[in-house]
Amino acid sequence: MPGLGRAALVLALGLVLYAVLAGGYASLSGRRRLGDSARNALVAAFVACLAAGGVLLAAFLTDDLSFAYVAEHSSRDLPARYAFTALWSGQEGSLLFWVTILTGMGSVAVLLNRRLVAEVLPWTVPILAAVAGYFVIVLVFVSSPFETQAAPIDGAGLNPSLQNPYMMIHPPMLYLGYVGLTIPFAFAMAALASKRTDERWIFATRRWTLASWMFLGFGILLGSKWAYEEVGWGGWYAWDPVENAALMPWLVATAFLHSVMVQEKKNMLRVWNVVLVALAFGLSIFGTFLTRSGVINSIHSFSQSPIGAWFLGFLCVIAVFSIAMIMWRLPILRSRTKMESLVSREAAFLYNNLFLVAFALTVLWGVAYPMVSEAVRGVASTVGAPYYNFFGVVFGLPLVVLMGIGPLVAWRRASLRQLGASVAWPAGVAVVTGGVLLAAGAGSSLLGMVGYTFAAFVIAAVVLEFVRGTRARKSLGEATWVGAFTSLVGRNRRRYGGYIVHASIALLLVGAVGIGVYGTTSIRKLEPGQTMEVGGYTLRYLGSTQDRVANRTELRARLAVSRGDKPLGTLAAGKNRYLEGSREVSNEVGIRTDWLRAQDLFVIADRFNADGSVWLKVLVNPLVNLIWISGLIFLLGALVTMWPDAREQRRLAKRFALARA
Amino acid sequence: MVALSVAAVLAVFLLYTSFAGGATESLRPSQIVAGDYAGKGVQLAGIVIGPVTGDARGSGLRFRLKDFDGKQTVPVVYKGSVPDLFRGGRHVFLQGALENGTFVGKPDSLVTKCPSKYAPKKTSSS
Numbered sequence: 092m093p094g095l096g097r098a099a100l101v102l103a104l105g106l107v108l109y110a111v112l113a114g115g116y117a118s119l120s121g122r123r124r125l126g127d128s129a130r131n132a133l134v135a136a137f138v139a140c141l142a143a144g145g146v147l148l149a150a151f152l153t154d155d156l157s158f159a160y161v162a163e164h165s166s167r168d169l170p171a172r173y174a175f176t177a178l179w180s181g182q183e184g185s186l187l188f189w190v191t192i193l194t195g196m197g198s199v200a201v202l203l204n205r206r207l208v209a210e211v212l213p214w215t216v217p218i219l220a221a222v223a224g225y226f227v228i229v230l231v232f233v234s235s236p237f238e239t240q241a242a243p244i245d246g247a248g249l250n251p252s253l254q255n256p257y258m259m260i261h262p263p264m265l266y267l268g269y270v271g272l273t274i275p276f277a278f279a280m281a282a283l284a285s286k287r288t289d290e291r292w293i294f295a296t297r298r299w300t301l302a303s304w305m306f307l308g309f310g311i312l313l314g315s316k317w318a319y320e321e322v323g324w325g326g327w328y329a330w331d332p333v334e335n336a337a338l339m340p341w342l343v344a345t346a347f348l349h350s351v352m353v354q355e356k357k358n359m360l361r362v363w364n365v366v367l368v369a370l371a372f373g374l375s376i377f378g379t380f381l382t383r384s385g386v387i388n389s390i391h392s393f394s395q396s397p398i399g400a401w402f403l404g405f406l407c408v409i410a411v412f413s414i415a416m417i418m419w420r421l422p423i424l425r426s427r428t429k430m431e432s433l434v435s436r437e438a439a440f441l442y443n444n445l446f447l448v449a450f451a452l453t454v455l456w457g458v459a460y461p462m463v464s465e466a467v468r469g470v471a472s473t474v475g476a477p478y479y480n481f482f483g484v485v486f487g488l489p490l491v492v493l494m495g496i497g498p499l500v501a502w503r504r505a506s507l508r509q510l511g512a513s514v515a516w517p518a519g520v521a522v523v524t525g526g527v528l529l530a531a532g533a534g535s536s537l538l539g540m541v542g543y544t545f546a547a548f549v550i551a552a553v554v555l556e557f558v559r560g561t562r563a564r565k566s567l568g569e570a571t572w573v574g575a576f577t578s579l580v581g582r583n584r585r586r587y588g589g590y591i592v593h594a595s596i597a598l599l600l601v602g603a604v605g606i607g608v609y610g611t612t613s614i615r616k617l618e619p620g621q622t623m624e625v626g627g628y629t630l631r632y633l634g635s636t637q638d639r640v641a642n643r644t645e646l647r648a649r650l651a652v653s654r655g656d657k658p659l660g661t662l663a664a665g666k667n668r669y670l671e672g673s674r675e676v677s678n679e680v681g682i683r684t685d686w687l688r689a690q691d692l693f694v695i696a697d698r699f700n701a702d703g704s705v706w707l708k709v710l711v712n713p714l715v716n717l718i719w720i721s722g723l724i725f726l727l728g729a730l731v732t733m734w735p736d737a738r739e740q741r742r743l744a745k746r747f748a749l750a751r752a
Numbered sequence: 753m754v755a756l757s758v759a760a761v762l763a764v765f766l767l768y769t770s771f772a773g774g775a776t777e778s779l780r781p782s783q784i785v786a787g788d789y790a791g792k793g794v795q796l797a798g799i800v801i802g803p804v805t806g807d808a809r810g811s812g813l814r815f816r817l818k819d820f821d822g823k824q825t826v827p828v829v830y831k832g833s834v835p836d837l838f839r840g841g842r843h844v845f846l847q848g849a850l851e852n853g854t855f856v857g858k859p860d861s862l863v864t865k866c867p868s869k870y871a872p873k874k875t876s877s878s
Contacts, residue, residue, distance in 0.1 A: 460775060461778060675836075678836050
């Protein structure tokens with residue numbers, strides 16, 4: 092069996108190498124049939140990768156511990172539903188997963204755009220194949236998932252903190268996002284190589300970019316939800332390098348999604364867009380590398396990690412290649428249109444881009460700082476949450492303001508007076524919200540007040556746009572309000588889908604501010620029968636229990652919760668001790684969501700003492716559930732923006748028919 | 753325009769480093785013992801060496817930290833919450849300062865490196 096997997100990978104290697112060479116030669120010489128053959132080789136490589144993945148999955152399902160990778164990441168008693176999780180829980184498996192998605196997505200993208208790729212952008216195929224080739228080489232020669240060994244009695248088991256439903260979908264979501272960013276990169280570079288620097292590469296890849304961006308964004312929030320429930324320190328985002336790894340390409344992709352609109356409408360920012368797409372792709376590779384190699388804290392692990400040097404080399408190749416391509420085509424890439432006014436929609440997009448990219452780069456600097464400082468001074472230095480929080484506020488707040496103003500500014504040139512008139516309503520709503528909040532006692536935190544009022548501003552601006560648009564459609568002859576609303580959104584999916592995403596980000600801000608500055612924490616040691624009070628809740632410690640469940644011992648502190656005179660039931664918090672493998676201990680927090688008060692009671696059983704007492708850390712997290720809800724709204728908005736639209740297809744066909752004539 | 757914005761971002765950066773004092777140095781036991789770090793707030797990273805004694809909620813948890821790839825150790829005393837994964841042999845880091853030869857941890861700053869999410873265990877197999 093491992094031989095079959097290895098053979099599939101070698102076959103995949105041969106196929107992608109053929110796709111690179113034949114595709115490159117076909118592009119140079121204009122041989123279409125050879126180009127088609129290179130494309131088919133890419134599709135065949137996908138099938139080969141799929142076969143290799145199938146072999147590995149079968150090994151997990153049958154507990155074939157002669158696979159070293161299976162023995163390291165699974166055990167006989169691991170439920171079958173975690174076979175997939177185990178498959179990508181390690182380095183080799185996740186790289187295999189990566190290249191399978193890449194060849195799959197790449198195949199679909201070139202097949203869907205068959206004519207465009209064959210006639211206009213033939214370089215797409217060899218570029219995609221080259222990226223895939225890198226991963227296949229690593230899989231074949233450096234980090235193979237098909238190493239064999241004498242089968243041990245049992246495997247090391249899957250890390251218990253990964254045995255969680257969110258962890259089944261969070262990594263593949265992120266990977267779809269990371270990998271998906273290869274598609275716009277390959278088309279953009281192909282456009283440069285083929286001297287076709289018009290907007291066709293953007294239209295061909297718009298939905299791929301949107302989908303990758305959606306997967307990344309939603310994946311980050313799924314990871315947060317997992318961390319909130321499973322890691323259980325009481326927060327949701329910790330600026331951990333692995334989290335930042337996904338945040339950076341997401342920020343740059345967000346900038347890209349905005350700036351392509353300027354290129355489509357005004358034919359500006361053409362160089363900038365190619366730079367952004369290359370940066371987003373580079374950061375997605377860097378992100379994969381961070382999560383999968385362990386070089387974050389010390390430069391020394393470069394020499395320890397077998398794939399460290401490979402990744403670093405690949406990153407350098409990407410950087411050099413992208414810069415060379417852009418410099419080479421700079422003369423034909425430069426836009427001939429200039430920005431007319433600093434108060435206009437395109438200017439708002441530009442500011443948004445600068446803040447987003449600046450934020451992404453400061454995060455990158457923070458992530459790379461330990462490595463850089465160690466290389467330069469010999470002593471690694473780290474930057475912590477204060478660094479990220481500072482820049483999150485400095486770059487985030489202007490972004491929030493722009494999110495409210497941007498949609499209200501006219502293209503080309505807007506007068507400040509017009510602008511003032513159109514933001515008057517949302518600004519008024521924000522001021523009133525601020526007043527109400529002050530009266531309600533939220534004034535204890537300036538940052539909290541700023542965050543809430545800014546979020547109110549954005550949401551008011553979004554609602555205003557929906558109301559105006561619906562009213563306009565109603566007056567155009569739609570019979571009902573509902574009909575007017577649906578036809579408004581249906582005819583302008585990108586625009587109104589985008590507004591839904593804006594609203595979701597504003598909600599996320601409200602949730603993040605709520606838990607960030609208005610939460611309460613209390614740490615107490617309780618004997619059985621004793622009580623403690625936190626944020627209006629009373630917790631009585633009833634005692635602890637210890638149960639043997641499947642492969643673990645569950646230790647729980649049981650608490651009776653009440654508010655005023657009203658009993659609210661019991662809550663359990665504790666730890667699981669896993670009996671096999673590496674004998675991990677996992678933290679099992681108790682969470683009680685109070686929808687009416689929009690807050691979570693969050694209990695961590697920090698320490699069980701021998702005398703029966705327990706150390707409890709209890710938090711009241713206000714509005715944290717808005718963060719999860721905002722994730723669903725984000726998903727909805729993103730889906731609306733990329734929903735297929737026949738009208739748009741006809742418009743595009745017309746546009747390029749004219750351009751060619 | 754671009755140059756202006758780059759300048760603006762750099763200015764913000766300088767502002768930050770000047771008022772917040774920038775980054776914390778992250779040291780290994782051999783570095784903190786050899787260097788002049790007494791009383792200075794740093795991050796210490798290493799492998800936990802038992803015996804682990806004391807009470808993190810009482811007078812303090814006591815253990816030693818060793819270099820990842822060396823023999824030098826330094827005694828540590830720490831109060832606050834202890835991660836579940838904490839035990840002898842684990843990679844951990846914590847904030848604090850060296851006082852009279854003992855590293856005194858800042859409360860609640862102890863973090864273990866997640867064993868599977870980052871580096872695979874067999875990193876030295878190459």
